Amino acid sequence: MxxxxxxxxxxxxxxxxxxxxxxxxxxxxxxxxxxxxxxxxxxxPEITEAMREKLEHGIFGYVNRSDEYYEIACNWLKKRHSWEVSTKNITYSPGVVPALSIIIQEFTKPGDKIIIQSPVYYPFYNVIEENNREVVLNPLKETERGYYEMNYEDLISKIDDDVKFLILCNPHNPVGRVWKKEELEKLGKICFEKGVKVISDEIHSDLIFKENKHMPFASLGKEFEENTITCFAPTKTFNIAGLYSSFIVFPNSKDRDIFEEALGRIDLKRNNPFSLVATMAAYEKGExxxxxxxxxxxxxxxxxxxxxxxxxxxxxxxxxxxxxxxxxxxxxxxxxxxxxxxxxxxxxxxxxxxxxxxxxxxxxxxxxxxxxxxxxxxxxxxxxxxxxx
Ligand SMILES: Cc1ncc(COP(=O)(O)O)c(C=O)c1O
Structure with a gap:
């Protein structure tokens, strides 16, 4: 070691x-x-070194993200998860949870319904309810003691015209499932046939144990790409959550622009200088x-x-x-x-x-x-x- x-x-x-x-x-x-x-x-240490260089530079004014910033993140997705993302469709968010909240505000309206698969990361409930949208539960099925699978029959029965999104937790916090390709394909088929889009929270996607493989939901085919917003970050992977840095991948640059404008309205569209250099060092040198x-x-x-x-x-x-x-x-x-x-x-x-x-x-x-x-x-x-x- x-x-x-x-x-x-x-x-x-x-x-x-x-x-x-x-x-x-x-x-x-x-x-x-x-x-x-x-x-x-x-x-x-490569991340700390990049931050030290920034510290020693001694100027901590507003920073600008170059194209390289997004290229590095897209290279990471390609290398680790075999997923090719265009830099035109990706943007920055301070965190995944704030991004979920903005996505809900921008792409749904009050009263709309959003499905989550309980038991699940509790801020999912908050971002839906605090934005005056309705939580619809599609609980996971405990098929063996401590082993959870998706309940597709229940999902089908829960979807009506008011359901606009399902928030997928992939891998799943807290039950630790790394969803398999077939499971995700079945989920996507049901959602897309019924007009439900998916927000895939993939913040834990680099923390995968032997014999398992993370499948980015949006990478599973054209329909998946067109109907999914993906959130990922270097923060869990490299223990830099306090720096606030995450990425959101949209199906197209129009939706990305809507999100960026919303972040701009509350003036949160910039990294701080440390999160910028830490994120780049993480994905370039942290492997x-x-x-x-x-x-x-x-x-x-x-x-x-x-x-x-x-x-x-x-x-x-x-x-x-x-x-x-x-x-x-x-x-x-x-x-x-x-x-x-x-x-x-x-x-x-x-x-x-x-x-x-x-x-x-x-x-x-x-x-x-x-x-x-x-x-x-x-x-x-x-x-x-x-x-x-
Ligand atoms: C599934 C999931 N999403 C998001 C987050 C937090 O993301 P952020 O700190 O970027 O808002 C966590 C943190 O535990 C998490 O487990």
Whole structure:
């Protein structure tokens, strides 16, 4: 290993939301933070170096993105996901969540319906509801314990003339599925036949474990390209979420312009100088780091699963196909909603994302973020064992 993923680095004194904002959600900061999806690792040194150069330049005025900025991002998509995107159809957004909100505002009207596949990343609910659109749930089906598939029959029954979009989470947070080509094709066929467009949130698409392959939804054919808006970013991949940098790919430059104008109206159309150089360095030079990161993350997951199987087998957990998130199943304990949370917070002193945040299908689950030095996982497992054995 060339990088120090095992090294514990203080974040509390460095303004980390994950380490300092637990009191807002859990009433105390005296917990081990395994919640918010960022990593407790330093980013790739090539990214830090690009930022250092910028820092030493000493001028932090407004920046301009050259064509090269988008070419680098498109090259990344091509190289890693075999997807060719024209630089005419891509643009910048500070984040994926703000982009979802703008897409909803610009391409739907109040009262329109948007489908999401619960349990799912909870801001999907917020961006729909806070824009006065209606959430329609197409819950995933748990076909084996902890393994989820799409429910196509339910999807067909939920689509009516008011449904304008489906937000796809690909790979899926929190259940860790990397959707297969056939699954996505079936989804697309149903949606497009019924006039429903897809927003594909692919922010986790670079975090894929062995034997799985990420398929960009829009890359599956002409109809997919024409009816999909894709969101991706270097932020989860390279642990630079606080820099605010993501990309949105539209079916055509007209839709891209509509989005850019909306960002322009609230004057958020520019990167900050650090996010600009970090994004370019990430996609141009970050691959060796990412390769080692994926090995470390997979070892963390394997360690977690092995330990639980051996020592706390009443907790069920399945290996995610991608993301650095695992979906811990405490249903066999038969605890009430509040009691599971209380035990985790007050007795185990751990901050997980509570399953219910992702929708009612998440009852009895907790989401753990394993993107941290292994000693933290060891500590969490010891704490879980002492409370749940
Ligand atoms: C599926 C998904 N989309 C979006 C985000 C956040 O994106 P951003 O920080 O770019 O708004 C996350 C973060 O956890 C996520 O899991």
């Amino acid at each position: 060339n990088y120090e993923f095992d090294k514990v680095i203080d974040r509390k004194e460095h303004h980390s939301a994950k380490w300092r904002e637990m009191d807002k959600k859990f009433g105390t900061n005296d917990l081990i933070p395994m919640w918010i999806a960022d990593m407790d690792f330093k980013t790739a 060796p780091w990412l390769k080692e990161l994926l090995v470390y993350l997979e070892e963390n997951i394997d360690y977690l699963i092995g330990y639980i199987k051996e020592n706390i087998p009443k907790i069920k957990v399945r290996k995610p196909e991608g993301t650095y998130l695992a979906w811990l199943d405490f249903r066999d304990y038969d605890l009430s909603k509040g009691e599971l949370e209380r035990k985790i917070i007050e007795e185990a002193k751990i901050a997980f994302d509570d399953g219910l945040w992702f929708g009612e299908e998440g009852e009895g689950f907790q989401r753990i973020n394993v993107a941290c030095p292994r000693v933290m996982i060891e500590e969490v497992l010891k704490r879980l064992e002492s409370v749940f054995k």
